[in-house]
Amino acid sequence: MLSVPGVPGKDLCDRHLGQTRRDILRVGGSAMMGLGLGAMLQAQAQANPGLASGGGAGWGKAKSIILVYLQGGPSHLDLWDPKENVPDNVKSVFKPIDTKLPGIKVTELLPNIASILDKTTLIRSMSYTPNGLFNHTAA
Incomplete structure (x- = not known):
């Protein structure tokens, strides 16, 4: 039997976050x-070798990836x-500029990236639920 000591209904490390044992x-x-x-x-992939080789028609095999992880x-x-x-308290102080992708904007700090954004992938789907964690640690 697994026994987790501590205050019933609370986690063991960060009591201020209010995590329950069920969450853990x-x-x-x-x-x-x-x-x-x-x-x-x-x-x-072994069951469907055609799909695993390149992602389907029109897709080449990726040779490399650059991951920009901006911790801090x-x-x-x-x-x-x-x-x-x-x-205004949420809005950036930098102006948005258009990119090569219609409807997608980045700030004026990234003019070179804006010109090649059609050749990249931009993922904007990040979220987290714990209150008090501002580093996207639960994303």
Whole structure:
């Protein structure tokens, strides 16, 4: 039997966050599922070799990837995701500029990237739920 000591209904480390044991078990269960994900995807790729080779018609095989992870860097609002229809206390102080992708804007700090953004992938789907964590640690 698994026994987790501590105050019932609260986690062991960050009491100010108000995490419950159920939350911890949910995250732990997700981690266990992730351990088997590689084997599952490998089996799926072997079952469908045409899909695994290049992602489908029109897609080449990626040769490299550049991941920009800005831990402690400038805010995404000041670089990649300028909000225009928000209050001034949320809005970036830098002006948004158009990119090669219609409807996508970055701030004036990234003019060179704006000119080649059609050749890249920009992911803006980041979220987190714990109150008090401002580093996207739960994203």
